[in-house]
Amino acid sequence: MQAWTVAKLYAQPEITAIPCPEPGRGEVLLRVAAAGLNFADLLMLQGRYQTRPAPPFVPGLELAGTVMRVGPETMAPPAGTRVAAYAGLGAFAEYAVVPVDRLLPLPAAMPFSIAAGFQIAYGTSHLGLTHLARLQANETLFVTGAAGGVGLTAVEIGRLLGARVIASVRGPEKAEIARKAGAETVIDSEAHPGGEGLKDALRALGGLDVTYDTVGGPGFDAALRATRPGGRMLAIGFAGGEVPQVPLNQLLVRNVTIAGLWWGAYADFAPVVMTDSLAQLIRWWEDGRLAPHVSHILPFDRLPEGLALLRDRAATGKIVLRVDHQQE
Known part of the structure; x- marks a missing residue:
């Protein structure tokens, strides 16, 4: 072959x-x-x-x-x-x-x-947002790399769960794709090189309940500092090439939780969780709720x-x- x-x-x-x-x-x-x-x-x-x-x-x-x-x-x-x-x-x-x-x-x-x-794109987002982050309707979700394979599904599923979605992308073409998937607000990452000004922009939008980060780097720190007390952050990947260094004192004083997610590992240590998640996603696709x-x-x-x-x-x-x- x-x-x-x-x-x-x-x-x-x-x-x-x-x-x-x-x-x-x-x-x-x-x-x-x-x-x-x-x-x-x-x-x-x-x-x-x-x-x-x-x-x-x-x-x-x-x-x-x-x-x-x-x-x-x-x-x-x-x-x-x-x-x-x-x-x-x-x-x-x-x-x-x-x-x-x-x-x-x-x-x-x-x-x-x-x-x-x-499987990987939708499975990662569904399992992360529902099983780990416990995203609720009317909460604010921030998605980085929101026009990519995994990020775009997070936008779509976040909107499906009733959240207000803020998406970070690069350039107007990707911004339009994120809006079509359900993002209420889109931030062009090129306007915030090195994460500059991103924290203030996110705070001006009311702050964050959940962050779904596929990029890493300084944007993660900006999102952390814009997260409301009791917020949750998901580390999905580091497409930007830089692994964030998390100041634990920020988590402690503001009661923020950070969780890492490697979806593929669930096939070994929690296969039923993965199977149930995929079954729900297939039902949503059949019902025309995923595109x-x-x-x-x-x-x-x-x-x-x-x-x-x-x-x-x-x-x-x-x-x-x-x-x-x-x-x-």
């Missing part, structure tokens, strides 16, 4: 021919139709992600496709079943082996191009272009790699 493989860290993936994997006990073989790209893929190529596979490996965290073959002594959906899966590794290939408990059966109407990038935004659907041989879009923060919403044009 054809797969994108990483021969060494910091090297670009290359298309190679490798043997098709065989499913073991508790696993299924999937024919991949599409795979979602995530910022975490870039980190994994550099050995900077939470999981660090040794080269050579096939990257790609999430995918959608059809069940081809079931491993021995395994109860699983029959061959031909349409599913999405959080693979954790191996999604950028024509076939992938995935643990059966990570399969998400898809509604008949959900296209693979939507399903491939659905996934995919800015780029790229053919299989253009993965490097997709990674470059992520690296340059040039895409909005999700980027999806089309693996098998015969499926949909």
